[in-house]
Amino acid sequence: MRPRRPTWSTAASTWSSPPEGPASSARRPATRSWPSPSRSTGSDPAHTRRRRGAGKASAASPDVDPPGGQRSPRLPGARSNSRSEELTVMISATLISIGLTLSSGEAPSEQAPSPSGVRPEGTIAFASLAPRGWDLYAVEPASGRERRVTDHPLLDYNAAPSPDGRHIAFVTERDGNPELALLDLDTGKVERLTSAFALDDHPAWSPDGRMLAFSSTREPAEEPGRPWNAIYLLDLEDRSIRRLSPPGAADFSPSWSPRGDLIAVASGDGRPGGTDVWVMSPDGKDRRLVVENAGWPCFSTDGESLFVHRREDEWGIWKVGRDGSDPERITPAGVSAFTPHASADGKAVFAGIEREGHRQIARIDLESRAIAYLTDSPTDHWNPRSAPDGSLVYYHRQAPDTSPPNVEEWGSPDEARVRMLRLDGAFPAFSPDGTRLALVGGSFDRLDVMGVDGSDRKTLYQGSRRALFSTSWSRVGDRIAFARGPVFQGPEGDVDILLISPEGGEAVPLTDSPGNDGFPAFSPDGERLVIRSGRDGRKNLDLIGRDGTGVTRLTEGDWTDSMADWSPDGRWIVFASDRDGDFDLWMVRPDGSGLKKLLGGGGRDNHPHFSPDGEWVVFTSQRAGQSAEEASLPDQPQPYGELFAIRVDGTGLIRLTHNGFEEGTPAWGPRSTAVGQ
Known part of the structure; x- marks a missing residue:
C-alpha cells in the first residue's frame, strides 16, 4: 500500500487525514500527489465543460444506439419498468474484489470473496x-451577496452546516475519491472524516451535532445492477461508523428530523420516478414508506412535514406530512425545481430552479408562494442548505477560473x-x-x-x-x-x-x-x-x-x-x-x-x-x-x-x-x- 500523506496544504485551508474509527470496515484508498491548486495545470483552455443540457456527448460511447429513446415523465406513484431508458454503458468509481466463475455467463454474486493471486x-x-471546479459558496438571502467558502482544484460539494453554525460537513475529492470532510469556519482547517474507497455523500447532521448520517457505496449490493448506496451513521466523537439501511435497500439523501427521532431517505434506484421517501428511527428500525415517486427529503423546521422533489410533467417541490398525509405542491406548474431545504425560520424553502438555461438558488415563500432568486451568474448552482441562523444559504457551483x-x-x-x-x-x-x-x-x-x-x-x-x-x-x-x-x-x-x-x-x-x-x-x-x-x-x-x-x-x-x-x-x-x-x-x-x-x-x-x-x-x-x-x-x-x-x-x-x-x-x-x- 502506498503511504498516505498526513496533511495537505490548500489555497484556503489545511487538510488533515485522521483514520476512521474502529467500527469502520472500509478500505483505505491510496493517497495521490496533486499539482498545486492552480486550475490551469496541464490544461488546454479550449477544453471547457459544456453547458448542462447543451447536447453533451456520452463519455462512454457516442456510437451505441439508444435502446429506448427519451425517458417519459412519471406520474405520481408511477414506476420505471425498463432498465433501458438510458443510452448505453458507462463507468464510475471504486472497488471491491469479488470472486466469480462465469463459464456459463451468468451474473456473479457481488459479495463473493476475492480469489487469491496477483493484483492488476x-x-x-x-x-x-464529472464536472470540474466545484467549490462551496454561500449567499446572504437578505442582500444577495455571494461569498466563496472553499478554493481547491478538485471537487467540493454538498455542504451541510452544523447545528451550531461553526462547521461545514461536505463531500470532497481532494484525495482522488469522494470522502466526507469537515471545515472549521473559524480556522479554515479542513479535516477528512472518512477514508473508505467509496462514494461517501450527502452528510446530514443530527440535531445535537454529535453524528452525521450519510449515503455510501462502501458495501456491494446483493445483486448486480442495483445501487450500492446505503445510509450510515458516523459518530464524530469516536469516528465509528455503522450501517442503518437493511440488506437489499438502496438509500440516498438522508435528512434528520429536528427532534432527532427520525431519519428520512430516498430509497430506490436513484432515477426519476424510481425513488420513494421512507423514514426510520436513528437505529435503522421502524422503517416505513411516506410517499412514492419522490426524493431529496428535508424535514420542515417544526418537524411535522417533509419537503421533497418529485417529477410529474416537470420537477417540482412538494410538502407532505411526516406520515405521508396531505401532499401539496409548493412550486407552480412550468417551474422546474429540485433539492429543497427548509429555511431556518420555517417561512420558506430553498431550492434549485431552472432559469434561462441554468439552475439557480431560489427562496420560495410558503405563504405567498412567491419565488425570489438569490443567484443569477451564468452557471449551475446546486443543492442548497440553509445555515441554522438563516443568515446564509450554502451550495456548490463551478468556480469562474476553472480550466x-x-x-x-x-x-x-x-x-x-x-x-x-x-x-x-x-x-x-x-x-x-x-x-x-x-x-x-x-x-x-x-x-x-x-x-x-x-x-x-x-x-x-x-x-x-x-x-x-x-x-x-x-x-x-x-x-x-x-x-x-x-x-x-x-x-x-x-x-x-x-x-x-x-x-x-x-x-x-x-x-x-x-x-x-x-x-x-x-x-x-x-x-x-x-x-x-x-x-x-x-x-x-x-x-x-x-x-x-x-x-x-x-x-x-x-x-x-x-x-x-x-x-x-x-x-x-x-x-x-x-x-x-x-x-x-x-x-x-x-x-x-x-x-x-x-x-x-x-x-x-x-x-x-x-x-x-x-x-x-x-x-x-x-x-x-x-x-x-x-x-x-x-x-x-x-x-x-x-x-x-x-x-x-x-x-x-x-x-x-x-x-x-x-x-x-x-x-x-x-x-x-x-x-x-
Whole structure:
C-alpha cells in the first residue's frame, strides 16, 4: 500500500487525514500527489465543460444506439419498468474484489470473496463527464451577496452546516475519491472524516451535532445492477461508523428530523420516478414508506412535514406530512425545481430552479408562494442548505477560473496496483512505450496526442463535431487508427476507419465501403485490425489487414458485436455483444473458435480493454446502478457508468470508480507511465 500523506496544504485551508474509527470496515484508498491548486495545470483552455443540457456527448460511447429513446415523465406513484431508458454503458468509481466463475455467463454474486493471486497493475486512462471546479459558496438571502467558502482544484460539494453554525460537513475529492470532510469556519482547517474507497455523500447532521448520517457505496449490493448506496451513521466523537439501511435497500439523501427521532431517505434506484421517501428511527428500525415517486427529503423546521422533489410533467417541490398525509405542491406548474431545504425560520424553502438555461438558488415563500432568486451568474448552482441562523444559504457551483486539466491522477483501491488517469477527452490509446496517449478531444471532433502527464498536447486530425471516436495505437508504434463518421448510426451508417502517423500528416482511409465500420483495435504485430463492421447489414466483427485487404468475418449474427480489443499475446479478442439481450463481455479466438462469455448480468457491460499482461480486462458497466439521485447532478447521458476490472478467467471482479458521474472508454497501459512516477 502506498503511504498516505498526513496533511495537505490548500489555497484556503489545511487538510488533515485522521483514520476512521474502529467500527469502520472500509478500505483505505491510496493517497495521490496533486499539482498545486492552480486550475490551469496541464490544461488546454479550449477544453471547457459544456453547458448542462447543451447536447453533451456520452463519455462512454457516442456510437451505441439508444435502446429506448427519451425517458417519459412519471406520474405520481408511477414506476420505471425498463432498465433501458438510458443510452448505453458507462463507468464510475471504486472497488471491491469479488470472486466469480462465469463459464456459463451468468451474473456473479457481488459479495463473493476475492480469489487469491496477483493484483492488476498498470495505468488506466479513461474519460469522465464529472464536472470540474466545484467549490462551496454561500449567499446572504437578505442582500444577495455571494461569498466563496472553499478554493481547491478538485471537487467540493454538498455542504451541510452544523447545528451550531461553526462547521461545514461536505463531500470532497481532494484525495482522488469522494470522502466526507469537515471545515472549521473559524480556522479554515479542513479535516477528512472518512477514508473508505467509496462514494461517501450527502452528510446530514443530527440535531445535537454529535453524528452525521450519510449515503455510501462502501458495501456491494446483493445483486448486480442495483445501487450500492446505503445510509450510515458516523459518530464524530469516536469516528465509528455503522450501517442503518437493511440488506437489499438502496438509500440516498438522508435528512434528520429536528427532534432527532427520525431519519428520512430516498430509497430506490436513484432515477426519476424510481425513488420513494421512507423514514426510520436513528437505529435503522421502524422503517416505513411516506410517499412514492419522490426524493431529496428535508424535514420542515417544526418537524411535522417533509419537503421533497418529485417529477410529474416537470420537477417540482412538494410538502407532505411526516406520515405521508396531505401532499401539496409548493412550486407552480412550468417551474422546474429540485433539492429543497427548509429555511431556518420555517417561512420558506430553498431550492434549485431552472432559469434561462441554468439552475439557480431560489427562496420560495410558503405563504405567498412567491419565488425570489438569490443567484443569477451564468452557471449551475446546486443543492442548497440553509445555515441554522438563516443568515446564509450554502451550495456548490463551478468556480469562474476553472480550466480542466488534460490529465488528473485519480484514486484507486488497494486491491489493484493501478494508477487511474482521468482525461479531458475520450477514447484514449497508449503508445507502445506508454509515454504518450492518443485521444479524441473537443466535441468529438479532434484526434489529439499528448504525454501521459498532459504535456505537449497537439491535434493530429480535425474533423466535424461528434464525428470522431474509438482510437487504437499500433503496438509497433507507427500508426493510430480511429473512426470517422456520424455517431448513433445503424449498420448502414457512413462511418469509416482512418490511419494516421502519431507525428501527423495525411490520414489515410483503411475502409471506404458501404457500412458502419468503427472501433478498430490492432493485433500485437500491427499487421491486422479487428473492427466493428455493418457492411452486411448487421454490426458484427471483421478482421482486416492494415493495408485494407484480407477482410474476413469473425462473428456473425442478428445482433451487435462491437468495441473489441486484442490480447497482448494475440490469442484472444474481447468484445461487447448484445446477443443475449443486454451488452455483455465475450471472448473469441482470432480464428473464430473458443467463443465464451466473460461476464453478464446486472445491466450493460461495454468497452473492454486488456491489461498489458493480458490477465485482466477493464470495462465500463451498469452493474453498480446509480450512485446518487440523478436530479441532484449535472445531466449525465448515461449516469450509471462505473469502471470495473475482471480476470480473463471470469474471477476477481473489482470496482475501480465510485461517483455519480459517467465515466468510460478505458485504455490500459504500463504502470511506469503514471503521472508523477
